[in-house]
Amino acid sequence: MANKSFHEEEMLGKAYDGRLMKRLLKYAAPYWKAFLVSILMLALVTGIEIARPYIVALAIDDYIFTSPMVAFEQGEEPKDGIQYNNKTFIKERHLDEEYPGRPRYQIMVYEGENYLVPSTFEREEFTIEERQGQVFFINEHGEFTGDLMDDQVYQTFREYDVDGLIRLGTIFLVVVLLGFGVNYAQIYILHRTAFRIIYNLRVDIFSHLQKLNLGFFDKSPVGRLVTRVTNDTETLNEMFVGVMVNAFKDIFMLIGIIVVMFSLDVQLALIVMAVLPVVFISSIIFRIKARQAYRDVRTKLARINASIAENISGMKIVQIFKQENKKFKEFDDINQGHLKASLREVKVFAIFRPFIDVLHYLALALIIWWGGGSVIQGAIQFGVLYAFINYIKMFFQPINAITEKYNILQSAMASSERIFQLLDTEPEVVNPEKSKELREVDGSIEFKDVWFAYNEGEWVLKDVNFKVNPGETVAFVGATGAGKTSIINLISRFYDIQKGEILIDGVNVKDVDQEELRKNIGVVLQDVFVFSGDIKSNIKLNNEHIDDDKIKEIAETIYADSFIEKLPDGYDQKVQERGSTLSAGQRQLLAFARALAFDPSILVLDEATANIDTETESIIQDALEKLQEGRTTIVVAHRLSTIQNADKIIVMHKGKIREIGTHQELLNNGGIYHDLYQLQYKEQLAQ
Template structure:
């Protein structure tokens, strides 16, 4: 894997290998996902059923006034009909549905003309308001209706008589309304359960992925963090995992809803009217062309947005972390301008994304409107001529609107999928990064060290062939107090990191108690080595938890005991809440000396066999240094201690001082021995304490 700076190397629009890995995280929850898919099927059915129920209500009940009826004598009708004046009337459509014969000579039609209702003998399909109503030529009070030149016998109906013919329609409408309401309620219940179940499953999957990433990052060696900025890593754990969440919810399962919806609409439309359905589908090629153009355009813009968003995260992390330095050197304006440029770049990329979406969606709306216009033009004419029922036309318009929605959502899902591919590639780049520092097959988990440390011809480089340590060899015996001195960049801190196996050496051996540290379990190794660094890191929480570091077997009494031991108790007890005093991020409310004392207490609480002090007293004031010097003698008693210091006054008590220069051991001895040699240590000491030397004899006054 390259380092995480390489934001430009994004994934393909779809990568089957990446998708397989993403699906592997969903595998433990396949039952939940299957239930979600099944619920989506029911949700889709409830949505598809609604327009069809309205279509039935319109064609079979609301507009059924003009439907022809077959008349029978009482008790002779093959199915139940409407009884009126000793006759039974059955709609022809019901007979045809049951494939029963129809006698064209006994057909009657209900017509409404000028707010009056008529029962006409015959099948009249013309608009009743265009018909001419005349009296009976024989003068018996009857009525006739002229349709063209053809007269039809008619009977004027009272409102109550008309209501008798519509009574079944009203009952059917009530039943359909109840069914419609039940479908809405069921759809809501199915949808609620499905959304809850799907989002729960998605969040659980993302929870596991995020846990795995964080755990994996914790296992990485320090060289990994040397190459990868914190802001980018935070983006991986936070932002990129959220993109995967969208993929699991919006794409993985809801994709089936779009498919179910499209298939269902096609089947229903083809079943209702094939010609009208085929005409509706003529706009699909235009939709596909628009979607293809959109995908190609949005892909490039999306990549640009992701790159610039990552830069914002990195810049924010860097500037907020270094805010103290920014204030000290009055660089607020400069840093603001830098961030403003990066933020403006992101804003410009986001505008491009918005422009493309703003163009795409109206384009789809125009195509959809053209499709509906075609339906209205063709279907409306056929509805007027009686070829197509009005309910069918209504249903077609409704289904066509629903038909475009999944297509638009599928395009959006493509964008989400592409986003997930890019995010998953970055996440898997981290997960595929193997640990640089690995335990051997059967590492030794030592519970205690005697404290012997040996470097044998050690060569080490952070980058290839740029050697930081060159053929370094020395032995530290159990219980000895050892100090490393040398100019900046001599390799002192690198030796400390190597003893803890934060990095692995390229050549030579490092032994603890005559065991190669590569054969010791790295976790037990680090548990037995206590480190106090120059830059003390405190976690958000309180004082006692920063000493205990969640090791629950360290009691409150032990915390107080070690705090008193390193002279930290006095300042802690003066805090408003004592050991429960809140600690802000990185201990910002505490002084450098106080943080250093807490670091001493923390190290001692773990009772290490080897104690490492890396420039641990460099940030301490004179008064606090006196307290720490007193504590140091207690700390190092009975354990091997290693100190790295520029201030030579803090290491004069050491049993052995190792002088480093440009990665090589130049001198080894105690304080007096090295002064007598008159070498590098002598020069360093003289530089720091030149006022205490005689110009003539180079001896301490």
């Protein structure tokens, strides 16, 4: 059954659920300005990333590679250019018009020498021959002798290019630094906002848990609730950071790259676009397969968690009855199932990611083939080809990221479904709209025709009627399952009864605010819970009205000072969670001190001395007498010897009150109490 419940919990709804997302966005709504700023910054970061290859392409085509120049007679040039041999040379690509009648020149390199050669087209291929010490550049339009350029002349022609490179290099550096700054600010703002959202969500979950009645915790494993507050909220944090906002970056990146590619060269852009339908279809197939695989893995993982939790909790029984091999085989079967499911998930991802990489390299190969040929033919410039090669890599990055984002989205939807299921759980015990006040509680307790069941139809208490007068000590006894503990739980209204009334000083507990009710009731349980911290903090439990002197006075009153002052740090002695460094008796005395510190009008003792040895019990009994002075006391006891002085003893059997009276009266009646006493007396003699 445990496995089944965990399995049902991990069953997922849709990979994307608009209803759940709408509820999540309500937590994000107060921070919409921060998200908007983050998205705008992402747009700027994306623009900067796209600009980098473009700047490099400009540097290659405009300044690194020599490009054709138009020669003008001096005085006729439309703009400033390079002065040489009474002509002004201006790069053709920097002119606003074509000037078809003007001669073209370009710089050619042969055996380390630079030549200024006449050119008829923007890009021309020359063959070079050397005849009798003279170099000829030959193409389909004829052969040309180039002017040999010395270093000074060459530097004159390239000075403009060097200045341009310095200028572009400076721009590139500024862009990189700007990108770093904006990216840092964006990441900081986004994560800070996401952390605040998760903080608020965790506060809501924890505060909601505190409002739920004990019946909810009886049916909910602690590990599952801890997972809601920690792991599931952290998964939502990943969604806010990795999916909800950064998805905009992917969109900006794809749109920006497409626009830039089409602006650079339409043919090359269309070649890249040709692979998109295949990417789109493969992404749809991946979504279906990945969801199935992910769902199976999560289910198998839940079974592993359930198995481990069960075996660790019951390790003592496993070892006592030598069940190690059997439990190992059970766990191994579950673990094998998880292994197979994980391998199926890996297979899905191992196919999709490499397949997208294949499409990436296919597009790259097409660009190199087509674009390289175009560069050779002079149809496009090399810088454009360089930019396309970079843009293809950038273009497929967000497509590859779809696998990770889809995985996060699935986890987030599953986590949000479980979180909101918890938040939608209504407390069964609620405060009245108009509560009545309990002023100076005398301690009168009355049960009138009370019927109670933890599960519908399975009555734990049946038509229970009794009254406890202020200052009385009343004990409840009976066999296990008789309903004793249920009665003390109902007095504090940890559960609501189905029929009847429970009155405190004549006021129905359902008409009183729960906090108001419980501050008048002190409960000491058999299993004392000690919080991590120190002795002092465990007594006052954050009650600022209790000072150190009061704590010491309380400890002395119930004889707890006898062990506290022997500790190395006294009242400041550090204790571990559940008080594992303290004995059972010491923990019990701490519980008495805690109850006395809050000075309740009603004291409830649930098997408070059940786990105490005889020597320690005498100290506990003296402490109890101090604790009970002037208070109405309800005692649930296993040892009948501890309740012989009670004003009234109520005997429970199968959810009903069978006998009421003092110790001696009940013994004289020869009923259930008499039988219990005789049985326990024989056990004591046998010991």
